[in-house]
Every structure is written in C-alpha cells, then in structure tokens.
Amino acid sequence: MASSRAVPNLAFRRLRAQHSPGEFAAAVRRAAREIGEQVACDARYIGRVEAGEIRCPNYAYERVFLHMFPGLTLQDLGFRARAEVRGRAARPAPFSPTDPFPPTDPTDPATDPPTDPTYGSGRPRPPGTAGELSETSETHEESDVLRRAFMTSGSATVMAASLGLGGAPVSAAAAPPPVLSVPAIPSPRRVGEAEVKSVEDAVRRIRLLDDRHGADGLFRRAAQPLRAAYALLDAGATTRQSTADRLHAGAGELSISVGWLAHDSGRLDDARSYYAEALATARIAGDLALEAHAFSNTSFLARDSGRCREAVRAAQAGRRAARTLGSARLLSLLALREAAGWAGLGDRAGCEQSLAQAHQLFAKGPHDADPEWMSFFGEPELEAQEALCHEALGDWTRAARHAHRATVLQEPHFARNLALYRAELATYLARAGAPDEAAAAGHQVLDLLDEVQSSRIQTKLASTARALLPQRRLPDVGGFLERHAATNVRA
Structure with a gap:
C-alpha cells in the first residue's frame, strides 16, 4: 500500500508557505486555467501530496506545477521520477506529454490519481442499481476522473471494446490503461449486450460526475464516448431489434447528457x-421517452437563451410525447418547463396555471414508469424551478422563499445542485433587499466551489456580487465581496 512507503514531501510543503491547503488548491486551479488545463485540485489533494502519498503527479498536474514554479523541476518540488514510481524503465508510449488523457498506472497507488475500486463498478445514479461511488471518493482533474469512471475495473475490457479501443478481448488485469480516444470502429461488427451496457453506464457516470462536480471540464471529454456510441449505431450490426432499440436510447441519452454539460458550462449553441x-x-427510433427528455432539455435551454416562446412550445411537445408513458413526475417536470416559458414571456396567468398542473402531477408521487434520468427531480428541484418562474416575473421575495426551501430539502451529496440553489437564493435575497442574508448564502456557495465547477453557478454568484455592490459598506456584505473577488470566479 502507498501508506507503507510514503515519505512526506517537505519541499512541496515549504512552497505552500503560509497558505492553507484550500487556498493553495485554489491557486493551483487558477494556474491551470492560465495554461488551458482543467484540474479540480482541492485541499485533500494537497494534503495527499504533502503526505507523500502521491509521489509523482500525472501530466496535467505536472504542467500546472511547473507553470506555477518556473525554473524548478519535479524533483525540486519533492516528487520522484515517473519511471521510478511505476517500478519499471521508461519505454516509448503512444502518448505525448500534451495528450489530454496521459497514461496512468492504475495498479500503483502512488501515482496520481489513486486507484478507487468503486470506479467502473457500474454505479448508476438512480436507486435500485449496483455499485455507487463512495462518498469519500476524491476530486481529481476531470481528464482522469472521466477516464477512470468510464474505463476501469472489471468493465475495462467491455468499455474498450464498445468504444473501439482494442482488438481481441484481454483480461482487465492484463489490459493496458485505456484512453478515451475514438478511432474508427471496423465493419462488419456485431454489437451486443456488452457494448450497449457500456453506453448506458457512460450515461450514468456522466450524470454522477455532474452531480458531484458540475459540468465545467467534463464537456469536451464526455463528447468522445458520445462519438463512439454513434459509431456503434453507424456500424449497424446489432444482434437483435431490442439491442438496437437500447443502443439508440443509450446514444440519445448520452447526447442529452453531453448537451447538458455544454448547457451548464455556458456553451449554449453546442x-x-x-x-x-x-x-x-x-x-x-420511435422512442417517445427519449423524445420527451430531449424536448424537456430543449425547453430549459430555450428559456435560458431568452427564446421563451420556443421554451413553451418545446415543453408542450414534450408533454404530448410523454402523455402515454405513465409517468406523472415526467409530466410535472414538463409543466414546470412550460411555466418557465410563460414567465419569461411575462404571462403570469399562463405561468400560474402551468405551476398548478406541475404540483398536481408531482403530488401523484413516483412510479415505476418514471425515467431513470429523473432521479434528480424531487421536491428540492420542484421548489427551485418554481423559484425561477417567480424570478422571471420579478417577484424576488417569492423566488427567495422557494429557493430557500430547495436548499433546505436538498441532500448534501448532490453538491452541484445544492451550490446552484444557494447561488440562486443569494441572488434573490440581494434583489429582495436582504443583503446580509444574501451575503451569508453567497459564502455557503463559495464553500462548495472547491468541489463544484459550473459556469452557471459562477454566473449566478457574480450576479449576486453585482447586486450587493451598493451595500458593500455593510460588514457582512463587504466580507463576501472580498472573498468572492479573491476566488477569481468568472462572471
């Protein structure tokens, strides 16, 4: 085990100087952005480096550290040579140091990131499925998170095959660390249960990572398994119709998941x-459930893009697609989407009518027919979506009331949603004339930004800061504004 041979990295600790681990982690993330890297460094990662548990950083962190400390080598920073850590001589590899998915030895816990046996165990986000990621799983830069989430443990061979990454199957132990590249899939090719399941698992894991860490940094890497999924569709050599139907559904859901990552990170056209x-x-595919999901997200995107008439029409189209599916919760969500569109158009009566329908449908409770992707849609999301409607109508006090309910009801492990609800609450409170309460909510959001990366949340928080500027002489408000500015959160 790594702990039996760990030697504290005193050189790295000296470089941190008087900064706390959290402050130093924030500096690492800022340095990464300066050179176009995506890392999610946190205080726990810094602690593991200083404890000697990570004896050699992966290539992404190496680039960031050398950018932060020009003129120093990894050895100067207290790290050891990569070949020495891995216990074998360096050899030519088909990767360059600029590869966004550089190779990492998953069998060596001293390389970064450490092996986590829960990755690749098939943890779907919804209840009733096996293998949930441990709540103590650490946050690493997104390139490694995604590679390991999609391509490790017992499912490595399946994922490699389904994404066109290898030839004849080999054992997971003997397989080299796979990478999320998407070469052409040879034809003819038989697509069966293993390939379809790998696409479905990719959807679930993207949703999990988004729940925990937000969309920024995940988007471009998640697009690669999406391309592979559509390549499987193009291969057209499925074993039976049910397999083809599942593959279409999986590819479509994967497209929506990647679209949501783009949406949440501000890439609205994508x-x-x-x-x-x-x-x-x-x-x-004639898949009404997938169609309803696509219309739901399209409506939400249209609302965020200021195309409120389109938001209404997309929600209505989604409701038509969903009416025979037997899921009252899905119809409730689509009614909320329609309400948001009406609110954006300034139609208070239309908004209130759709909100009433949403609550009536939600009250019918969950059902076996509820789609898997709707696991996020509970009472907290219902309250948060209603708050958005009151925001659009300019009723900041009602918006704040519903947003507060969302923050109280939300389970903490949905870190991304909790941060979003609190950011929205802070904005509503600032607009409603409660600056001290808004500042307190803003501090709670800042507390979560070490583990959550979402442009949507950052934009909300920046809006709160702008709304509070006239009250900056208030001690609580001034403290929040100073802390917000220090985090370098982008508007």
Missing part, C-alpha cells in the same frame, strides 16, 4: 446541437 441530435435519434 447544447442546442446535442439536444437536436438526441431528438433526431428519438424520432428515428
């Missing part, structure tokens, strides 16, 4: 394209 791709897939 999101629109992915949602349209999912809708086309649904129409081709």
Whole structure:
C-alpha cells in the first residue's frame, strides 16, 4: 500500500508557505486555467501530496506545477521520477506529454490519481442499481476522473471494446490503461449486450460526475464516448431489434447528457446541437421517452437563451410525447418547463396555471414508469424551478422563499445542485433587499466551489456580487465581496 512507503514531501510543503491547503488548491486551479488545463485540485489533494502519498503527479498536474514554479523541476518540488514510481524503465508510449488523457498506472497507488475500486463498478445514479461511488471518493482533474469512471475495473475490457479501443478481448488485469480516444470502429461488427451496457453506464457516470462536480471540464471529454456510441449505431450490426432499440436510447441519452454539460458550462449553441441530435435519434427510433427528455432539455435551454416562446412550445411537445408513458413526475417536470416559458414571456396567468398542473402531477408521487434520468427531480428541484418562474416575473421575495426551501430539502451529496440553489437564493435575497442574508448564502456557495465547477453557478454568484455592490459598506456584505473577488470566479 502507498501508506507503507510514503515519505512526506517537505519541499512541496515549504512552497505552500503560509497558505492553507484550500487556498493553495485554489491557486493551483487558477494556474491551470492560465495554461488551458482543467484540474479540480482541492485541499485533500494537497494534503495527499504533502503526505507523500502521491509521489509523482500525472501530466496535467505536472504542467500546472511547473507553470506555477518556473525554473524548478519535479524533483525540486519533492516528487520522484515517473519511471521510478511505476517500478519499471521508461519505454516509448503512444502518448505525448500534451495528450489530454496521459497514461496512468492504475495498479500503483502512488501515482496520481489513486486507484478507487468503486470506479467502473457500474454505479448508476438512480436507486435500485449496483455499485455507487463512495462518498469519500476524491476530486481529481476531470481528464482522469472521466477516464477512470468510464474505463476501469472489471468493465475495462467491455468499455474498450464498445468504444473501439482494442482488438481481441484481454483480461482487465492484463489490459493496458485505456484512453478515451475514438478511432474508427471496423465493419462488419456485431454489437451486443456488452457494448450497449457500456453506453448506458457512460450515461450514468456522466450524470454522477455532474452531480458531484458540475459540468465545467467534463464537456469536451464526455463528447468522445458520445462519438463512439454513434459509431456503434453507424456500424449497424446489432444482434437483435431490442439491442438496437437500447443502443439508440443509450446514444440519445448520452447526447442529452453531453448537451447538458455544454448547457451548464455556458456553451449554449453546442447544447442546442446535442439536444437536436438526441431528438433526431428519438424520432428515428420511435422512442417517445427519449423524445420527451430531449424536448424537456430543449425547453430549459430555450428559456435560458431568452427564446421563451420556443421554451413553451418545446415543453408542450414534450408533454404530448410523454402523455402515454405513465409517468406523472415526467409530466410535472414538463409543466414546470412550460411555466418557465410563460414567465419569461411575462404571462403570469399562463405561468400560474402551468405551476398548478406541475404540483398536481408531482403530488401523484413516483412510479415505476418514471425515467431513470429523473432521479434528480424531487421536491428540492420542484421548489427551485418554481423559484425561477417567480424570478422571471420579478417577484424576488417569492423566488427567495422557494429557493430557500430547495436548499433546505436538498441532500448534501448532490453538491452541484445544492451550490446552484444557494447561488440562486443569494441572488434573490440581494434583489429582495436582504443583503446580509444574501451575503451569508453567497459564502455557503463559495464553500462548495472547491468541489463544484459550473459556469452557471459562477454566473449566478457574480450576479449576486453585482447586486450587493451598493451595500458593500455593510460588514457582512463587504466580507463576501472580498472573498468572492479573491476566488477569481468568472462572471
């Protein structure tokens, strides 16, 4: 085990100087952004480096550290040579140091990140499925998180095959660390249960990572398994119709998931394209459930893009697709989407009518027919979506009341949603004339930003800061504004 041979990294500890581990982690993330890297460094990672548990950083962190300390080598920073850590001589590899998914030895706990046996265990986000990621899983830069989430443990061979990454199957222990590249899939090719399941698992794991860490940094890497999934569809050599149907559904859901990552990280045009791709897939396959999901996300995106008439129409189209599926919760969510569109148009009566329908449908409770992707839609999300409607109508006090309920009801392990609800609450309180309460909510959001990366949340928080500027002489408000500025959160 790594702990039996760990030697504290005193050189790295000296470089941290008087900064706390959290402050130093924030500096690492800022340095990464300066050179175009995506890392999610946190205080726990810094602690593991200083304890000697990580004896050699992976290539992404190496680039960041050398950027932070120009003129120093990894050895100067207290790290050991990569070949020495891995216990074998360096050898030519098909990766360059600039590869966004550089190779990491998953069998050596001293390399970064450490092996986590829960990755690759098939943890779907919804209840009733096996292998949930441990709550203590650490946050590493997104390139490694995604590679390990999609391509490790017992499912490595399955994922490698389904994404066109290898030839003849080999054992998971003997397989080299796979990488999320997407070479052409040879044809003819038989696509069966293993390949379909790998696509479905990719959808679930993307959703999990988004729940825990937000969308920023995940988007571009998640697009690669999406391309592989559509390559499987193009291969067209499925063993039976049920397999083809599941593959279409999985590829469509994956497209929506990647579209949501684009949406949440501010890439609205990209999101629109992915949602349209999912809708086309649904129409081709005659999949009403996928169609309803695509329309739901399209409506939400249209509302965020200021196309409120389109938001209403997309929600209505989604309701038509969903009416025979037997899920009152799905119809409730689509009614909320429609309400948001009406609110954006300034139609208070239309908004209130749709909100009433949403509550009536939600009250019918969960059902076996509820789609797997709707596991996020509980009472907290219902309250948060209603708050958005009151925000659009300019009723800041009602918006704040519903947003507060969302923060109280939300389970802490949905870190991304909790941070979003608190950011929205802070904005509403600031607009409603409660600056001290807004500052307190803003501090709670800042506490979560070490583990959550979402442009949507950052934008909300920046809006709160702007709204509070006139009250900056208040001690609580001034403290929040100073802390917000120090985090370098982008508007």
